[in-house]
Amino acid sequence: MELTRFLAFLAAVLPVAYGAPSQASTSLHPEILAAMKRDLGLDAKQATARVARELAATDVIEQLRSSAGDSFAGAWVAEDGTTINVGVTDPALAAEVTSAGATPAIMANSLSKLEQAKAALDNLDIEQPKTLATDSADSGVAAYYVDVAANKLVLEALAGSIAHAESLAEQVGLTASEFEVRTVEEMPTTFATVQGGDAYLINRSARCSIGFAVTTGFVSAGHCGSSGNSATTSAGAALGTFSGSVFPGSADMSYVRTVSGTTLRGYINSYGSGTLPVSGSTASAVGASICRSGSTTGVHCGTVGALGATVNYAEGRVTGLTRTSVCAEPGDSGGSFYSGAQAQGVTSGGSGSCTSGGTTYFQPVNEILSTYSLTLVRA
The missing domain is CATH 3.30.300.50 (GMP Synthetase; Chain A, domain 3)
Structure with a gap:
């Protein structure tokens, strides 16, 4: 689409996206709203409006990335979620950024x-x-x-x-x-641990958390298990077998092919009441709000800090992870990262805790789906 046509399109949709949230954006699960209130200080109206704005920001950023070319210097959502900042190295592009509904930032270095x-x-x-x-x-x-x-x-x-x-x-x-x-005060670690739990067990010992259901199984973190390892419920019932796993190296991802008869649902465990729906996998921008669900600490929220980060774990270096301010603890590994109803990725590792706060990295889910040719199950 040519930029002029795209800008005309934005002129029509941005007042909706950045004003009152649409009907679809008000369907955030109560558990998500509660976590966003606790971790981000947002009430229900603010949380639903922010998620709607951040979803719209993705399209704006991608179009400006394309039109700016080598002059694109990155983009991020402001801390309060109300402004899209787009960096460019060419000052002549500032007007174009403004016309698209974003705030230009003249940078010295291209992305x-x-x-x-x-x-x-x-x-x-x-x-x-x-x-x-x-x-x-x-x-x-x-x-x-x-x-x-x-x-x-x-x-x-x-x-x-x-x-x-x-x-x-x-x-x-x-x-x-x-x-x-x-x-920093400490090196990052993965969040796997050997203990009983209510998520899933690897070879009936180490515990991790399921990321997202796909049509033939589920995805999780690569450090949770290797190809051929078994996956069972905490009660010992067979779930399936690790059919693919990458860790360390270019990713921290795994795919478990489940046994026949397994019910695969497009929802996330809220570890409170009910479940959280999954409707897609549109990736969030830097600065966007994001939440995580895991079998140790339940639901916690924060913001996206950086994309494409490289993390140096004791087991080796992992590239392509997303950095967040969300906390996590052992056993949360592999669990779901999501923004609203959009799947974002699976928990990899980090530092800190949900008592003191911390930094957590996740493996983007779209790379997992692409690598193993998987289809996300949606609610």
């Missing part, structure tokens, strides 16, 4: 430049050389990702690896103004 640097970092050995001065408990590069609002590649590292992280950024050709090293 493609920062993503190329991150891809180069993915191909490096990022382990820190051991020296007598290195305290292994205080060293390590935890994760790295493109922070579109800061317009920089961000590397998160323990205090003993700050200089090493800076050296890695320089190795991929970044100058001091193009990257930032942020100190």
Whole structure:
């Protein structure tokens, strides 16, 4: 669609999307509304309006990404969910961004430049050389990702690896103004654990959470199980077998093909009352609100912090994850990340807890569906 035609289309639909929510957007489940009130401070009206705005923002961002080309510098939804910010390196594109209903931000670095640097970092050995001065408990590069609002590649590292992280950024050709090293207190971990639970067990021992039902089974995290492992209920009833699994490396995803007779429903366990419907898998933008459901901590919400992050787990590096401010704990692995009724991904790992707060990464669900040629079950 040509940009002028698209802008005319937006002029008609944005007043609806950014004003009062439509009938479809007011169908958020009470459990989602309760979690968004607890974690984001939003009442029911604010929550439903925000989800509607964020869904509309996806189309605006994708169209401007296409029209801006190499000048596109990333996009994010403002913290209060009311504004779409679109970065461009060419000031001449500012009027175009404004006409599309977004707020332009003139940036020094294109998104493609920062993503190329991150891809180069993915191909490096990022382990820190051991020296007598290195305290292994205080060293390590935890994760790295493109922070579109800061317009920089961000590397998160323990205090003993700050200089090493800076050296890695320089190795991929970044100058001091193009990257930032942020100190973190702990390395990320996956959320699998060996204990009984009400989700599903791998080889009748470790517990994880189901992500989403597909027409032939369900998807979850790759670190939960390997191809050939069994999946059972906590009571020992057979669910199926891991037919595909990737972890670590390019993803943290798995596909379990379920046994004949398994009922596959397009809903998410709310761990409260009732279930949460799944109606699609439109990916949310940076800054958008997002929620997670897992068998250990139930439903919690936060916002999307970065796309395409690389995380350095003890088991190895994983690329292509989405960074969020949602908390999670052991046993939540593989569980559902969603925005409104849109499936987003499956819980991978992170740091912190739901008592102290934390950072959690998820594997985007659309990549899982594409990799294994799966179809999401919808409500």
